[in-house]
Amino acid sequence: MLIRHAPDLTDNDVTDHGLYLKRRTLMAGLAGLGLAGAASEARAGLAYTKGFSTTEKPTSKDDITTYNNFYEFGVDKSDPSQKSGRFKPRPWTVRIDGACEAPRTVAIEDLIGKNRLEERIYRMRCVEGWSMVIPWIGFPLKDLLATVKPTSKAKFVAFETVMRPSEMPGQSWNTLEWPYREGLRIDEAMHPLTLMAVGLYGDVLPNQNGAPLRLVVPWKYGFKGAKSIVRISLVEKMPATSWNKLAAREYGFYSNVNPAVDHPRWSQATERRIGEFRRRETLPFNGYGEWVADLYKGMDLRANF
Amino acid sequence: MNQPTKRRKRPSKLRDNLVYAVVWLACFAPLVWLAWKGFNGALGANPIEALIRQLGVWGLRLLLVGLAITPAARIFKQPRLIRFRRTVGLFAFSYILLHLLSYVGVDLFFDWNQLWKDILKRPFITLGMLAFVLLIPLAVTSTNGWILRMGRAAWSRLHRLIYVIVPLGVIHYYLLVKADHRPPIVYGAILAVLLGWRIWAARSARLRL
Numbered sequence A: 001m002l003i004r005h006a007p008d009l010t011d012n013d014v015t016d017h018g019l020y021l022k023r024r025t026l027m028a029g030l031a032g033l034g035l036a037g038a039a040s041e042a043r044a045g046l047a048y049t050k051g052f053s054t055t056e057k058p059t060s061k062d063d064i065t066t067y068n069n070f071y072e073f074g075v076d077k078s079d080p081s082q083k084s085g086r087f088k089p090r091p092w093t094v095r096i097d098g099a100c101e102a103p104r105t106v107a108i109e110d111l112i113g114k115n116r117l118e119e120r121i122y123r124m125r126c127v128e129g130w131s132m133v134i135p136w137i138g139f140p141l142k143d144l145l146a147t148v149k150p151t152s153k154a155k156f157v158a159f160e161t162v163m164r165p166s167e168m169p170g171q172s173w174n175t176l177e178w179p180y181r182e183g184l185r186i187d188e189a190m191h192p193l194t195l196m197a198v199g200l201y202g203d204v205l206p207n208q209n210g211a212p213l214r215l216v217v218p219w220k221y222g223f224k225g226a227k228s229i230v231r232i233s234l235v236e237k238m239p240a241t242s243w244n245k246l247a248a249r250e251y252g253f254y255s256n257v258n259p260a261v262d263h264p265r266w267s268q269a270t271e272r273r274i275g276e277f278r279r280r281e282t283l284p285f286n287g288y289g290e291w292v293a294d295l296y297k298g299m300d301l302r303a304n305f
Numbered sequence B: 001m002n003q004p005t006k007r008r009k010r011p012s013k014l015r016d017n018l019v020y021a022v023v024w025l026a027c028f029a030p031l032v033w034l035a036w037k038g039f040n041g042a043l044g045a046n047p048i049e050a051l052i053r054q055l056g057v058w059g060l061r062l063l064l065v066g067l068a069i070t071p072a073a074r075i076f077k078q079p080r081l082i083r084f085r086r087t088v089g090l091f092a093f094s095y096i097l098l099h100l101l102s103y104v105g106v107d108l109f110f111d112w113n114q115l116w117k118d119i120l121k122r123p124f125i126t127l128g129m130l131a132f133v134l135l136i137p138l139a140v141t142s143t144n145g146w147i148l149r150m151g152r153a154a155w156s157r158l159h160r161l162i163y164v165i166v167p168l169g170v171i172h173y174y175l176l177v178k179a180d181h182r183p184p185i186v187y188g189a190i191l192a193v194l195l196g197w198r199i200w201a202a203r204s205a206r207l208r209l
Helices: A015-037 A060-066 A078-081 A108-114 A141-146 A243-244 A290-294 B003-009 B012-040 B047-075 B078-109 B110-120 B123-140 B146-149 B152-159 B162-176 B181-207
Strands: A095-097 A104-107 A118-125 A131-139 A157-161 A181-185 A195-200 A214-217 A229-235 A270-273
Touching: A015 A270, A060 B152, A095 B110, A104 A108, A108 A118, A118 A214, A131 A141, A141 A195, A141 A229, A214 B003, B012 B078, B047 B078, B047 B162, B078 B110, B078 B123, B110 B123, B123 B152, B123 B162, B146 B152, B162 B181
Parallel strands: A095 A229, A131 A270
Antiparallel strands: A095 A104, A118 A131, A131 A195, A157 A181, A157 A229, A195 A214
8 A cells, every 4th residue: 555645634723823823822821932943843863754744734842742641751741751861762672573484673773774764744642632743753563564474373463662660760650550562453553554653853752752662553542652662572362452451441452533432531522732722623543544444344433442 | 814915815917917918828829820830831732731630639729728727726726727718718719610711711612512511421520510519609608798697507507518519529530530540549538537537526526515
């Protein structure tokens, strides 16, 4: 599947731009104006080409790197940026194993050096009802999986993330079961939109965004994007995932963005784009339905939420 | 009669006003701090959510402070502390009113249809709204005029609603938390101590009779 054109899906600008700016200024003072400058702030950290991207305006780098859910560093949005200084994303290796012919352990330098890196500007919709537009740098997960030659028994992919309580203060408390685990069905993992990100805004991934290697699945809620991955296993059975283990009724295995299926405690019909004042409509599959809806043909998305 | 001693014990009008000003400023400070942060862009990337959350948390904190005044007055034998209950209570109401207004006006942007759906479908909003509605008569009847009009006994009975309202507020907070329930549990524990003291005090008063 080749995806050439950039989609222009959600320009749900109900509010007049001047009015929005005025409100934003009222709410957040001059911080809102920082949005304008940040987009061009690409540093020469990584060599990459432009890939499949939305034409929507990226969220400011400042917001993307200070407003994070990364419970390994603490549950507040500001904890990951403030408490990840001790975390060492180098040296780093990733084990790829399970139902494959050539399991291997690969160093992060090789992943960055031997894959063709692309910038992919994706929408990110958090299960909490807010969203961002993030310029990731990475490579398709399918390219990495191809190198280990999955066998026919590989029905799912399980992601295991790092366990380092001495560097990750949030891990000393069992808010979630550590290490954080996520999973995808094999066809989701092999989908060309599914990205392994190693960079952000032209530079290597900051610690708070999941350094040195994280998963990005743009049509799913953000928590599916496991951060600081140490192991990727091809497995036959649907793997256990951290949020699902904590509250199975609230966080399903699929967790596709779906405005029609509410979280038991709040509505998923709308979202607040960070930097905007008014809520906007949430789109099925986060606006990526054209490319991914086929994966779920015939499935009851209410039951398989 | 020991007049001079007695006169020395009664605090001066000036000192009384100063203490009152300190309490008032302490209650007002979080709002000033929040407004300052808001205007300086220090509420983070999602200022609307931060504002709503902080207003709610300060409302709950002040409700707990209000509930702590009676036990403190008795334990430390400072009956004059009681006069601050009204100040603290009305400030708590104000924070909660602003909490609600910012949710309805800023977050939902006066989408009444969505508000109604939230109240019906989301237990944490149902309980929060119920707690707010129950607070209204307490705020309205907080004046001396109302105490006289209702009579002490009836007024006290009405204001016992606070023993329902604050637990509702804590549950409201607990239900909206995603994973780390420690903060609402801490507030719940403080509430349990404050209510537990009342049960204990009422029992020992009955035993003395």
